[in-house]
Amino acid sequence: MIAITDEEFRQFSHFIKDRYGIHLRDEKKALLAGRLQQVLAEQRFGNFTEYYRHVVSDASGAATALLADKITTNHTFFMRESSHFQFLKDRVLPRLALTVRDRDLRIWSAGCSSGEEPYTLAFMLDELFGSGAPAWDTRVLATDISSQALATAVQGTYSDTSLESIPSAWRSAYFRKTSEGCSVVSDKIKSAVIFRKFNLMQPTFPFRRKFHVIFCRNVMIYFDERTKRDLVRKFYENTEPGGYLFIGHSESLEREGTGYKYVMPSVYRKDE
Template identity: 60%
Template sequence: MRVINITEKEFKKISHYIQANYGIQLKKEKQTLVTGRLYHVLTSNNFRNFTEYYDYLVSDPTGDAAGTLIEKITTNHTFFMREADHFHYFRDQVLPVLVETAKDKDLRIWSAGCSSGEEPYTLAMILDEFLGKEKKWWDTKILATDISNRVLDQAVKGEYPNEHLTSLPVHWRNNYFKKLNGEKSVLVDRIRNEVIYRKFNLMENVFPFKRKFHVIFCRNVMIYFNDETKLDLAGKFYHWTEPGGYLFVGHAESLNRDLCRYKYIIPAVYRKE
């Protein structure tokens, strides 16, 4: 097996490209990880070193090279009911307020960095159960975005290994999933159809939305960003949040309360007043 090592200069160029385009900060200790994850890309394209690969990356007009890079570098780890207290707060504290205040029975929720769909589908199940028979009068479609085509393809299918569903309430598993076989289950159409999946890079200068959101979930995404990038993204989220709306971030994340315009509510939950 051919060994291709990355020099410090090459790592700096690639990590700068990733941060400039995707916001992800790769510290020096990630140098070995980058080498390992990109090794197959280099060998399959017959690049002799990372400089040749970088030149190919920045000159590729199709964007395919950049797409492959982000698939290799990003970590898409999630599961049903991750940080479950957020979902309980959404159900018990946020939804009762929004149901009373939302105009035209239109609830707009965005799952940013949705990965393989567990988060937006959980929100869809909560909405279905909370609204009950009234749901037919509501527009509760959830926008779910991610930068990875691979996880978006998985999410659209709505198929999950049965052992991944054990954290869900039994009645949810019975009502919202159909067994495909002994190993996998698929979400029923009325839940799958509640989520609209789109590829989107949170580093875009302009967010292409027409209306603001009542709730934004962006959990365990900003953990990979530096403080400046986090603050800039929080500012964009704030602009696209309805007054009285909420932002949920991951428990390992926090926003600078002195610089951020959101009001801190509880750990990892913020509100636009």
């Protein structure tokens, strides 16, 4: 195993924070070294300094994309923090169905990982709008910095055991069996989710229209306070008046430092 020096860790941690917002504390040194060992071995780098120089000088973007895949934690599952989905179903979506006059309902799953969250949102939207869905644009935007996670999401294949937490009616309506022990999301639902690679650390977001709902759950736990405040500000600027921001149950916003109003733990709303 190739050891990483304090200086090499400092270089990588600064680069990762500047590029992706992820704050690696000193105690993450061994974790970073472990996650990058395979890359160093496969690409025959003798030490982390050689690899770092390769990352910062690679104009193709392939090296930084691979680094993003290695350092991100893409752990999620269907119906994670299910109270959010219940609140969305009971309170948010019925209201939006009545108030969104142009029938263009914009929902963003930011940090979508392997796709369980945006697909769940798509199930809910299809269930709510039913036969009236064609009259609406309810496609969900789902973004992540990890190419590997997005590839898994686009494929939409999950183990049958991972589907046990979702209602049986959804399993019947929105999945089809493939190989033994696996099911794939239906084409109808796949077409309702737009997956894109997107870095939340961009100074400004390029969206032409604002969102009615933003999910960004268990992402900001990896950021320091300044990075988190900057991201929440950008979310706020890209939220429709009366729109909602959902964050992870272990996360919270500084109420004095944001225009969002507290609704319930991990749910916030922009004034109309």
